[in-house]
Amino acid sequence: MVLVRSAPYQHPVLRRRKALERALNARDPRFDGLFFVGIITTRIYCRPVCPARVSYTDHRRFFNSAAAAERAGYRPCLRCRPELAPGRALIDAVPRLADAAAHRIAAGALNGRGVGALANELGVSERHLRRALERELGVSPVELAQTHRLLLAKRLLADTTLSVTHVAYASGFQSLRRFNAAFREQYRMPPSALRARAATNDGVGIVRANPPRREDATGGTSGLVRLTLSYRPPLAWDSLVRHLGTFAAPGAEVVEGTRYGRTVRVEGRTGLVFADDAAGRRGGARKTQLEIDVSPSLVPVLMPLLVRLRQLFDLDAEPAVIDADLSRGGLGALVRQRPGLRLPGALDGFDAVLATVLSPSRARTSSPDRTLARVVNALGEPIDAGHPALSRLMPTWERVLDAKARGLMTLGVAERTARGLIAIAQLLSAGTLRLEPGSDVAATRRALLEIPGVSDRVATLILMRALHWPDAFPETDKRLQAAADVPTAGALVARAERWQPWRAYAAQHLWAAIAS
Numbered sequence: 001m002v003l004v005r006s007a008p009y010q011h012p013v014l015r016r017r018k019a020l021e022r023a024l025n026a027r028d029p030r031f032d033g034l035f036f037v038g039i040i041t042t043r044i045y046c047r048p049v050c051p052a053r054v055s056y057t058d059h060r061r062f063f064n065s066a067a068a069a070e071r072a073g074y075r076p077c078l079r080c081r082p083e084l085a086p087g088r089a090l091i092d093a094v095p096r097l098a099d100a101a102a103h104r105i106a107a108g109a110l111n112g113r114g115v116g117a118l119a120n121e122l123g124v125s126e127r128h129l130r131r132a133l134e135r136e137l138g139v140s141p142v143e144l145a146q147t148h149r150l151l152l153a154k155r156l157l158a159d160t161t162l163s164v165t166h167v168a169y170a171s172g173f174q175s176l177r178r179f180n181a182a183f184r185e186q187y188r189m190p191p192s193a194l195r196a197r198a199a200t201n202d203g204v205g206i207v208r209a210n211p212p213r214r215e216d217a218t219g220g221t222s223g224l225v226r227l228t229l230s231y232r233p234p235l236a237w238d239s240l241v242r243h244l245g246t247f248a249a250p251g252a253e254v255v256e257g258t259r260y261g262r263t264v265r266v267e268g269r270t271g272l273v274f275a276d277d278a279a280g281r282r283g284g285a286r287k288t289q290l291e292i293d294v295s296p297s298l299v300p301v302l303m304p305l306l307v308r309l310r311q312l313f314d315l316d317a318e319p320a321v322i323d324a325d326l327s328r329g330g331l332g333a334l335v336r337q338r339p340g341l342r343l344p345g346a347l348d349g350f351d352a353v354l355a356t357v358l359s360p361s362r363a364r365t366s367s368p369d370r371t372l373a374r375v376v377n378a379l380g381e382p383i384d385a386g387h388p389a390l391s392r393l394m395p396t397w398e399r400v401l402d403a404k405a406r407g408l409m410t411l412g413v414a415e416r417t418a419r420g421l422i423a424i425a426q427l428l429s430a431g432t433l434r435l436e437p438g439s440d441v442a443a444t445r446r447a448l449l450e451i452p453g454v455s456d457r458v459a460t461l462i463l464m465r466a467l468h469w470p471d472a473f474p475e476t477d478k479r480l481q482a483a484a485d486v487p488t489a490g491a492l493v494a495r496a497e498r499w500q501p502w503r504a505y506a507a508q509h510l511w512a513a514i515a516s
Contacts (some may be wrong), residue, residue: 019471019500020062024048026321030437030470031501036063036082038074045069050080097122098136101129102144105437108146108267108303109191111172149187154301159196162299164191170299215275217449224293228278231315233288233341237277239512240313246515247355250373251392252380261508263383264298264347265306270393271295272385273305275313290315293459295385301481311437311468314342320503322470326509329498334509341512343504345468348433351423352398352465357417371412379403397425418454427451435466464504473503474475483510 023031032049038045038061039221063069063266066082076082100122101109109118118141119129121157133141138397153171156440162170168179168191183191206503238258253262261274270370274293298305310316327335335341346352358372379399380392400408400421408418427433441463448459457474464472473496474480475489486492499506 006089008235015304016497016500017062019497020335021060022325023501024060026318026325027051028318028321028470029316030468036066036069037061038069038072043074044077045074045082046077050077050083052077054081059099060511079316083403095339097124097129098132101133101141102137102437105141105145106148106303107307108148108172108301110141111303112174113282115141126516133462140211145172146182146186148303150182153179153183153191154187154194156227156302157191159227162225164195166299167191170302172303211249219255223296224274225296226297227292227294227306228289229275229292229310229313230289231313232317232319233279234319235277235279235288236338236341237279237290239338239508240342240344243508243512247359248349249376249380249394251376252390252394254387254389255258261390262347263385264294264305265310265393265396266298266301267380269298269301270383270385271298272390273298275308275309286334288452304405308347311345312347314345314468319343322505323352325502326499326506329506331499333504334513338509338512341505341508343468343470343508345437348394349462349466350400350425350428351394351436352462353421354395356461356465357421358413374411375408375413375477380484397428401425401429409485416453420451424454435462439467441467441472464507469504473499473507474495479514480507480510483514 020037023035024037027049027423029049033047033360036045036047037055039055040059040061041055045066048461056319061072062073063072065224066076070076071385073328076351100467103190104118104121109121113286116126118303119126124132130140133144137144139147147173153167153173156170157164160167160499164179165176168176171179173182174181180191183189187194204244241255241258241260241426244253244260246462248255248262253260259276261272264271264273272295275290278287278291284380292306292309294302294305319342323339323341326332329338346355354372354375358375376392379395381399382391383393405415405418408421409415413421424433428435428445433444435444444464444467445459448454449456455476457476460472460474463469464474473493475492475496481487481489481492484493496503498504
């Protein structure tokens with residue numbers, strides 16, 4: 001047999017074979033669709049998230065598309081089904097549509113809305129959206145939404161003391177009658193039966209709502225609702241909170257010891273969210289979960305809120321894989337100091353823009369924190385949340401756009417920076433820029449770099465937080481160069497080749513080292 005040889009794989013983001021090897025070994029879904037791997041011995045090609053046993057390194061070939069793999073004589077894997085990868089080519093349009101729709105449905109896109117509204121947002125017909133989900137996932141949009149609602153309801157019944165009525169509406173159901181019927185049909189028991197069963201566990205593993213202690217966002221006096229978010233250990237929570245505190249927006253974010261809190265607006269609902277690590281604080285078995293306290297006013301939008309919080313704290317990362325790769329790349333000493341260091345994300349893409357552009361390390365004024373505080377105080381909507389340090393919502397791009405560059409300049413923002421912020425807000429308004437995980441990294445980077453006032457460093461930091469891209473690496477950052485003990489950006493790029501595809505995590509380790 002004569003093997004067909006193609007040109008070496010060159011992806012615009014992941015360029016080195018070793019980086020592709022590490023991305024493949026991690027099975028991180030953030031790389032799904034960026035490349036495919038062919039196994040020489042079996043002549044089968046797979047996605048990087050394939051659950052099959054990892055092949056030998058010298059038996060692999062990398063391709064930038066499914067078409068390239070098939071042209072080289074490989075056939076698709078029947079387990080990971082490469083045709084389902086979220087690709088960028090026209091041939092991948094249906095799988096990509098299904099993936100985007102599934103993510104939005106998981107965040108509550110069909111709660112109180114019809115499939116037609118979601119289809120319109122995605123730019124397709126309702127019939128085409130239904131057909132895409134049926135083909136790729138084997139379920140209808142309504143069935144997928146129903147599953148997510150019931151799973152959240154089951155969790156709330158077991159883990160909180162919310163009433164059944166509150167659980168129904170918090171899970172996205174529009175009526176208590178429909179909730180009871182769906183729950184009985186799916187789980188063959190009424191919701192109250194599950195609540196009674198949970199109560200017999202003597203509190204083990206049950207997290208109840210906190211006792212009343214402060215005013216909520218609606219002005220009433222009631223306790224925050226406590227939930228948990230699990231993660232894969234280890235988690236360097238102290239370092240994560242310290243980093244978030246460095247870029248915190250005064251008035252909208254606060255760090256109290258190891259507890260992070262902020263104001264939140266989700267789908268028109270406002271309130272507070274606090275997060276702390278539960279590991280080892282109750283004795284007994286070590287808990288690998290965060291304790292999340294939310295205002296009762298946010299209970300109706302828990303589905304999208306919990307998705308965003310997982311992105312903010314990078315709770316879906318595989319720290320064991322990332323730490324091992326970085327240790328082999330020469331960062332073993334730093335990894336041992338902070339095992340499980342995470343990549344901070346953002347609740348909203350424009351939050352990441354403001355935190356990056358107006359961060360202390362970038363601002364040219366003598367009081368950078370006060371500049372950010374003035375912007376938040378002037379453009380962020382007030383909120384009476386009952387916490388002295390949390391009085392404003394983060395400014396939205398709409399309010400920044402209304403303020404215009406001149407309004408930002410009166411708040412102490414440099415003219416070039418102000419015009420850059422307005423340009424980003426205009427792109428978001430037009431829908432030509434999307435700052436959220438899953439967006440095209442290369443296209444987003446190009447769009448940001450075309451904006452006057454947005455440097456390569458700023459664009460990369462926005463990709464790191466807003467798109468949560470694990471290989472984003474601001475090599476022009478002087479603090480990174482100093483931490484790596486290299487004289488130039490070029491020297492830092494050369495050294496960082498060993499850290500791909502986890503260079504964003506490597507940057508977090510280097511920043512943490514010089515901050516300690």
